[in-house]
Amino acid sequence: MSIVLLEHPRPRPPERYESVVNTPLSACLMTGYIASTLISRHLEVNVVDANLNEWSFAKMIQELEKRSFKLLGVHFVYLWEYTGDMFKALLSLKKKLPDIHINLYGHFPTFASGDLLAENPFVDSITIGEPEGAFLELAESIVNNKGHSALLAINGLAFNAANSKADGVTVESGVVQNRPGKPVSDLDKLPFPYRNDFKQKKKKGISTYILASRGCYGKCTFCYLDNFYGDESYWRGRSPENIFKEICNIYENYGEKYFYFADANFFGPGRNGKERACQLANLIVDKELNINFGIECRVNDVEEKTISALVKAGLKEVFLGIESGSQRSLDKFRKYTTVEDNKNAIYLLREYGIEPNYGFIMFDPDSTITDVRENFEFLKEMNMLRTPSITAHLLHHKQTIFKGTFDFEQKYYGPNTDSGTMYECSYEFKDKSVKALSDDINSFCLKSLRDLFRNRDEFNVHFDSCVYEEDDLFSRQMNKKLIDHFEMALKSFEDNPVFT
Template sequence: MCRNIYLLCIVGTLKGIDIMEQYDVFLINPPSSSMKDKYEHLGLAYIAAFLRKERISVKIVDMPLYDLFPDDVVYDIKQNKPKLIGVSIPFQDGAIEALRFIKKIKETGYKGHLSVGGIYPTFSYDEILMECPQIDTVVLGEGELTFTELAKKILNDEEWKDLEGIVYKDGDTLKANDKRPLIDDLDSMPYPERDTLPIVILKSGFASILTSRGCYGRCSFCSVGPFFSQFGQKYRQRSVENVIDEIKILYEKYNVRNLFFNDAEFVGGKGKSYERAYRLAEEIIRSGMNINFSIQCRVNDVDKELFSILKKAGLKRVFLGVESGSQTVLDRFKKDVRVEDNINALKILNDLDLYISMGFIMFDPHINFKELSENISFINNAVKLIGKERLDYYPVSRLLPLAGTEVERDMKEKGLYKGNSLNYNYEFDDKTIGFIYNLSHSVFNLVGNLKSRFKGSDINTKWIKR
């Protein structure tokens, strides 16, 4: 249905708007066969807000959300002839699909400027530009200011190659310009545009919101910290007042009742960050808004007093970064927590009757049988404590060597990393464990596919119904 709505927008009129309006800029979330959840793309929504502040006409094209085929969007591009296209590559595992789509745009005759951005392109722009020379620029770091300046120059036919925060190819030479600093004051940013929110609400039932950017942790497998820290502060927060104002807009204007706080780290640790999270809960309660919401956090953020008031404010689901039940593995991951902290966090959330989505890495390249046994034992105890109805986890997950992470560097230095960032694999220190992973992963996926064929999964919405 959503794809049909999009196609109607190309040739007709919707809600009194002239759908044949010509757009200067297209912002595209590319096709992704692995993306099943229908979230808002806040990155594109923020960039759209910056562009419209400069009176630049922009269209957000979210292909996974609308279930669009590449030919649909290519046709739309031919009709509108935007001078600039920005493509987000939000996930590394979907990059090949995204680059294939970009090639199709150029190969079917698009003559304008095409730029990409995201965490992955920021770290692997050299491989991306080698694989896909059709790309004109890669935006490094946060894209709002850089892409807006790029748009102004492209639309005014001005020279753009001296811009901060971009990489481009000049013949056979790769040119990386100076890095652009982060926006220090997140409150100074306009709220993200909500073009796609009505369809998101229809499909998933909840809106997304960011109250912070980055994370204060130093996990060796995570790319969030390295991404932000190379441009400025690794963790920044919006004020409580600024966040509440945006929630009120969502609540009153869009009739939103379910929120997903998309922060990589919602609480932010002890001290002022803890107080901020507590005050945010108090203000939601004081406002009288009846909302349900989910958050993401580290286990050492879980405090009974704080999470009790968050629950009173509407907290229903917690994405909890547990990662391992083995202390040696936690230390190897630089989690800076103990197994006891993991257990304590699970107990607090269980006592509060909250739904838990547990981040857990069962296998990593250096894991031994003792550590694997500790992981399995931890999972079994967690299931016994919480029950299958309120605990979501992936039991055969393995560590991913994401671009820019310490884990990726370690694997490459030790010769474990195979391929490149677009198509990688790695070897386990213990070949037997590697065989166990491959077998268990194949069996689990087979069983999961059979189950999903006969029974739809509502794992992302059942927390709302509780």
């Protein structure tokens, strides 16, 4: 086996239960797209999903040692305090298999490439941004034994040089950053992603993901997805026909009837984006394909004509980028939406029987107590605090600032305490009352979630899913406690601000 693609273990301590912000959903198909691209070029590839198999780092290394390969591609996800453990595991593998080439790809290594390569010289290279093209060139170079100097010619690659020489240019040891790669202009030309361990994922309740587009036309200050694709990034959508063909293939081969679109923004920009969505919906309806699906989108893209068509085709879930109930915060985030836009989107989706899931930032570095009060009143007015797990998330959520975002460039002043890598920005709230309130709410929500998890039956605990039954008396009481505690704590800081 010449090439192994690795999804590593993702341990997560309870205090990081907001870590959904770490890896955008679109990353879930990154390995699958690389694998299918390699297979289309007749390269041997094996996907090892240590996360799916719930292996420890030690077990992961034991399993990799059993395989024969030249290139190890690692979809590296930021693990906060466990990040160092993953690098220690890779170092131990490199010592045992010194001739393998280790490449990292994904959002985290893209933005932290320089630091990661300098701090971990045993890592040979990092694929920057959209991975298929650069990784394919790397794989062909490694498999064909072209030598280290060949890395200089691969756009979209950063690597640890070792006196490389190409085209008469000698590069001393150190980190080399090649020219950026160009994003794929026509996504229809990519082979459908390779789907490993399909049955095992279904047993665990993991959705079947489709990536119908890449990028986003939004420029939100807290999001790095647009920058991931490069300075000239733009939203790119697959054709409705191409998307439909992939859905049909999965439907026919696996009998799958539920899909979740992993797009950061399912709708493309403007009227054309909405028309494209309607065209896909019409294909599903015309071909009488009996499926259901979920999407993620901005509030300004929610309009009746499009939602009506999608619901008719099987739309059941929507993750909505609300972000805030404070207009000041929305403006600061550069959402270019209004609180009224947020309300209208929620009302419209509910008219079609869809209760959205929400992207929402209760606390950010510049929040004031007034902003927090507006957020809280918005959540109550819109009846969004219905179930305790969702309520806890909405009430506590503190903005995480990663490299690649506008906010990181504005706030960054040194590596965070969990990692020496310049990737996550640690910050202090400007308003001392907000800091005290955030600490209080975070602690209370963590305890509430622990109590809630203990109360769930064994069947639900084993599923990697956001959907739980929360209609029992314990859950209803827990939900009320969360809301009441937030109200009491917020009122206390409104009445008695903290200044020191």
